[in-house]
Structures are given as C-alpha cells and as structure tokens.
Amino acid sequence: MRSRDVAQATSLRYLAATIPASRRPTPLFNALFVALALIGLASIALADSSTLSASDQPRVIVTSDGEIDDECSLVRFLLYANEFVVEGIITSSSQYHAHGHNWAGDDWAQPYLEAYAKVYPNLVKHDPRYPKPELLQSRTLLGNVKSEGEMDEVTPGSQRIVEVLLDSPDTRPVWLQAWGGTNTIARALKTIEEQHPEKMAEVAKKIRFYFIWEQDETYQTYIRPNWGKFDIPTIISDQFLAFAYENQRQAVPQEVQHYFSASWMNQHLRDRGPLVALYKAHDDGRFRSEGDSPAFLHVIPNGLRSEESPDWGGWGGRFVKVRSNTWLDPVAEPGYEYPAGRWYTGSAWGRQRVKQEIPNDEVLTAYLRPQWRWIDAIQNDFAARADWCVKEFKDANHSPVVSIDGALSREVTPGEAVKLSASATDPDGDRLTFRWWQYSEADSAKATVTIAGIDSANDASFVVPDEPGKQVHIILEVTDNGTPSLVGYQRVVCNIKGN
Ligand SMILES: [Ca+2]
Ligand SMILES: [Ca+2]
Ligand SMILES: [Ca+2]
Structure with missing residues (x-):
C-alpha cells in the first residue's frame, strides 16, 4: 500500500463511525444512517449524506483537572451543552493538579452546574436541546485524583466512562477529552481490559481521543501499549497555546488579541447572569485562559466537519498524522522529528518555542494559526450564548x-x-x-x-x-x-x- 492509500483507508475507517455535521438533527436521517451502517454501507451513506442537512449530537466525556482555565472552559462548555450528548464531566488529576498539590477541590465544578441550573430556563428559549441540569449533575463525577497519573483505584468517574463505552447497543463515537491527565480514562480502559477483554475491539471503535497535551504518563505507559493495536484516533494538541494564558498566546497577532481584551470581554460578558458571572477573567475583564476548550471546540457541529478527520481542521485546530493513530500539531521546521513518546510541556514544539521568547516570532505565529484563525468567530459565538443566558430569543443573535x-x-x-x-x-x-x-x-x-x-x-x-x-x-x-x-x-x- 502506498502511503496515500494508507491515509485514505484510515480516513475512511475514521469516517465510518462518524456522522457528518450540521446543526439540525432529523430522526429520519439518523434512522437511515443506522440502517445503512448496519448493513455495512456506512461509507456510501456518507457519500450521499450531503443531500441530508442533518446530524446527530456528538457524544462527549470531559475529564478535567479543575485548573482556573478549566473553570473558564467549563463555562463555555456548558453554553454548548445543547450541541452535545454530555455523557460525563469527570474530575481527574494531572501533573499540575492532584490531591495536596494545587487542588481546586473534588467538587470544583459544582458552582458552575448550580449556575447552569439558574440560566437553564432562559437557555432553552434559544435551543430546547439544552440538557436538564439534573442530568448534567448526575453525570458529573469524581475520577482518579489522588496523585499524578494514579490509575490503580476504580472511581465513580472511571466507572462512568466504562458504563458509556460498554453500552453496546450504542455504536456512535464517544469523544474522550483530557483537559488534564489521561489517568481516569486509562483506569476506565484498564477495567474494560480486565473484565471484558473480548469487548476491547468493539469499545475501541467508538473512541475518539482529544488530549490537551499528555498531562501525565498514562497514555504512554498504559493506553498506547495496551490499546495501540486498535488504532484509536488520537489528537494531542499543543496549538491550544493560542487560546491559553497570555504568556503562552504571545504570538497570536494583534488583530486577534483584540478578542481577548478587557474592552471586548467586558462589552460581551458583563451582566450575563450567574453562569457567566463565574467566568474567571482577569480582574479588569481581560481573557485569562481556556487552554482546554479546543478539546470540545473541535467537535461542535458547526458545519466545518472537523470531526471527520483531524487534518481537516476547524475550531479545535488542525493536525497531522505522525504515527499510525496519532495526530499532532503540524510543525513546519524542515527535518523536524516528533518525539517518540509524550507530547507535552517537556517536548511539544510550540511549548519549547514559547520558552525561547523570540520577539515577533512569525514562525510561532504560523504554527498556532490553525487555532487562532477562528478566534473571532469562536469568541463572537461565545458572546451570543452569553446573551442567551439572559435575553429573549428576539433580542439575541x-x-x-x-x-x-x-x-x-x-x-x-x-x-x-x-x-x-x-x-x-x-x-x-x-x-x-x-x-x-x-x-x-x-x-x-x-x-x-x-x-x-x-x-x-x-x-x-x-x-x-x-x-x-x-x-x-x-x-x-x-x-x-x-x-x-x-x-x-x-x-x-x-x-x-x-x-
Ligand atoms: Ca486543565
Ligand atoms: Ca493544499
Ligand atoms: Ca442571526
């Protein structure tokens, strides 16, 4: 097989369980897709799908280490809860945060869920698909948090992931996101390996990984060695830096920085009700960080179809395949060799470049462009949803x-x-x-x-x-x-x- 054919074959396989994007679901399309998929004609259904302007809501499981920028990401995520089937919001540890180590608390997400419940009656005026607060609450669980990379203990969070993945009548993809370490995901997969080794292949077909760096070692020490043979499509982002703390997004061009400025943020986010009031911008209102948001921005069904292949690009960035199943950020440096192991603060290209603090670093600016090129649309969409928390349909966009x-x-x-x-x-x-x-x-x-x-x-x-x-x-x-x-x-x- 020539390399192009390999790429296309993988892409087709990736597509086969992915439903094409658009904003409005129709039951007819869903039934048609399932029927065609069942008789092995999924790729034909995809080829014909363009005449059907419909899609399903992607299923997502968030795992998060509760850092301040995760808190900001959670506000935005909840405003997009209408776009997804939220299967879980699970707290995990990371190399930065764990019990006894800069820990935000096991229940750090609670104030956000309570605030969501308060704005929910207004959000459904804008889209009835917003999930009931009780449903989100029941799926918000504690995962593996006791130390960095801990994956020995079976936790409510890891068990929720197991439950979703083993729910075999439902073959739709599940986007497993790591906003922190991958340890709770690893624990869940280990439980499946131990208790249902015969189901590993079936489970793996459903999984899509999107990691914000590898914030502990468990992808390399457990997931890759034990699940690598199943070629689970895996995105590990470094270009999230364009959406992160000021010192990290320094190479984002001025005209885009405007969307992070105090004046822009204050204009669009002040007085938007109790959920947005919890958004931890800096004291003057300027954007702090949402380094983890690209993990869900990538799967919002906005029509860009970014979820169909990681190299297609969209609101969560654009990636290149560097190993059989692993997609990392495109590095333009001639002769560059990606690390054989972790893609994280100690190795990722953008992170290393940021540390060099090169003034007017056009190379870094270009590297981060797949993410920042969409920032104006991303921020305006966020602002509209902030309005949805407090305004009537006719008064919002x-x-x-x-x-x-x-x-x-x-x-x-x-x-x-x-x-x-x-x-x-x-x-x-x-x-x-x-x-x-x-x-x-x-x-x-x-x-x-x-x-x-x-x-x-x-x-x-x-x-x-x-x-x-x-x-x-x-x-x-x-x-x-x-x-x-x-x-x-x-x-x-x-x-x-x-x-
Ligand atoms: Ca995080
Ligand atoms: Ca081209
Ligand atoms: Ca409009």
Whole structure:
C-alpha cells in the first residue's frame, strides 16, 4: 500500500463511525444512517449524506483537572451543552493538579452546574436541546485524583466512562477529552481490559481521543501499549497555546488579541447572569485562559466537519498524522522529528518555542494559526450564548444555517468547472454575506484555486487543478449582520479523480 492509500483507508475507517455535521438533527436521517451502517454501507451513506442537512449530537466525556482555565472552559462548555450528548464531566488529576498539590477541590465544578441550573430556563428559549441540569449533575463525577497519573483505584468517574463505552447497543463515537491527565480514562480502559477483554475491539471503535497535551504518563505507559493495536484516533494538541494564558498566546497577532481584551470581554460578558458571572477573567475583564476548550471546540457541529478527520481542521485546530493513530500539531521546521513518546510541556514544539521568547516570532505565529484563525468567530459565538443566558430569543443573535446544493463530498475531474451553490437562512432574519474560500492548508492539492463569484450564494465556481488523487477543500462562510456577528459554515470536499 502506498502511503496515500494508507491515509485514505484510515480516513475512511475514521469516517465510518462518524456522522457528518450540521446543526439540525432529523430522526429520519439518523434512522437511515443506522440502517445503512448496519448493513455495512456506512461509507456510501456518507457519500450521499450531503443531500441530508442533518446530524446527530456528538457524544462527549470531559475529564478535567479543575485548573482556573478549566473553570473558564467549563463555562463555555456548558453554553454548548445543547450541541452535545454530555455523557460525563469527570474530575481527574494531572501533573499540575492532584490531591495536596494545587487542588481546586473534588467538587470544583459544582458552582458552575448550580449556575447552569439558574440560566437553564432562559437557555432553552434559544435551543430546547439544552440538557436538564439534573442530568448534567448526575453525570458529573469524581475520577482518579489522588496523585499524578494514579490509575490503580476504580472511581465513580472511571466507572462512568466504562458504563458509556460498554453500552453496546450504542455504536456512535464517544469523544474522550483530557483537559488534564489521561489517568481516569486509562483506569476506565484498564477495567474494560480486565473484565471484558473480548469487548476491547468493539469499545475501541467508538473512541475518539482529544488530549490537551499528555498531562501525565498514562497514555504512554498504559493506553498506547495496551490499546495501540486498535488504532484509536488520537489528537494531542499543543496549538491550544493560542487560546491559553497570555504568556503562552504571545504570538497570536494583534488583530486577534483584540478578542481577548478587557474592552471586548467586558462589552460581551458583563451582566450575563450567574453562569457567566463565574467566568474567571482577569480582574479588569481581560481573557485569562481556556487552554482546554479546543478539546470540545473541535467537535461542535458547526458545519466545518472537523470531526471527520483531524487534518481537516476547524475550531479545535488542525493536525497531522505522525504515527499510525496519532495526530499532532503540524510543525513546519524542515527535518523536524516528533518525539517518540509524550507530547507535552517537556517536548511539544510550540511549548519549547514559547520558552525561547523570540520577539515577533512569525514562525510561532504560523504554527498556532490553525487555532487562532477562528478566534473571532469562536469568541463572537461565545458572546451570543452569553446573551442567551439572559435575553429573549428576539433580542439575541443566532447563527445562520447553511445548506450546500449538491453533495458535500464530490468526485471531480481535472479541468472541470465545479459549481458552488448554497442557501442559508438566519433564525433572526439577519442580512447574510457569503464567502467561499479554499482551505489550502487542510487540502492535499498543491494548487491555489481561483474561485469565481467568491461572495455569491449560488453562482461561484472553480476549475479543478490537474492533481489526480488529491483533494480540494472549499469552505463556505455565511456571516450575519446581527450583534455579535455570527458565522455558519459548510465544507465541500472535492476528490480529484484519476490515477
Ligand atoms: Ca486543565
Ligand atoms: Ca442571526
Ligand atoms: Ca493544499
């Protein structure tokens, strides 16, 4: 097998259990997808799915070490609870936080859940899918917290992960996120290995990992050696630095830093009810850190389809495959060799570069771009949801809903003029602006295509470059003129035929 074929085969396998993205679920589509998947036609369902503007809510389990930036991330996460099936919010330790070591308390998440309960009656005016506070409460549990990397003890948190993964009638992917150490996840997997070794392969097929660094050793010492053979798709992010503490996001360009400024934050987050009131910005209001948020930003079904393959890119960054199942941040340095072991503060490329404190470090800026390029849209979307906590539907903004005419994934021929056409609606009746662009970093084509009618809803096109076997990724961004201005997306993936 040539390397490209290997990549494509993996990508297909990755796709097979992943349901394509959009904002509105329809039961008909879900039933159709399940039926097709059952008879082994999942990839055909995906090819045809573009005519069905629907998706399911991704299932997610958060594990968090309760640092201040996790607390900030939890506020944002709860505002997106309508987009997910929240299977668990589990406290874990890390190399930074554990019992007796900068510990926020076993019940650090409680004030946030209580505040969520207070704003829930208003949030459901904006989306009835927000989960009941009692449901979130019942799934918020203590994991392995006694020391860094501790995975000996079976805990309520580890058992919740076991329960979700062993629930065999449900084959949908489960995104296991590590905002801290991977130890509680490791403990859960060890329980499954010990008690149900015959189910490991089936369980592994459901799992998607997204780790914010490896904040303890358990991925290397337990998960990789024992579960590596199952090729669980694993993203380990270092580019989250663009969304982290000031000293870490220093290379983010000025025009983007604006969205972290006290003036912007105060304008959009002050007086937004009890949940956002708990958001631990700095005293003057400026952004503190949400280094862990990319773990769930990646799976928000916003139309970018980032959950379909880690190299496609989206709100949680963009990654390259460096080992059979492991996707890390793209390092542009010629001849760079990724570490064989942990990707963390002691080894990750961006972290090492940040330590060098190079003024106007354009190389670091470029490295972090897959994350910061979306910050304006990410922050405005956050601001709108802060409004949802206190405002009526008619007084708040909601994203445009975008629908592509024709397939989302297409087979195209070199020289062919591909027509790009879409429609969009806005829940608030806002005026909409269309913009098509090639996500050239995410696609395998070398050529930069010229898109005619770049701001046209239904009269845009481009000519397919002569690069058989490659892909061109076209993003459609539809922006409304509400306050704050919000964006809806779709992505058209064109597979160039030949060879
Ligand atoms: Ca954390
Ligand atoms: Ca709107
Ligand atoms: Ca390209």
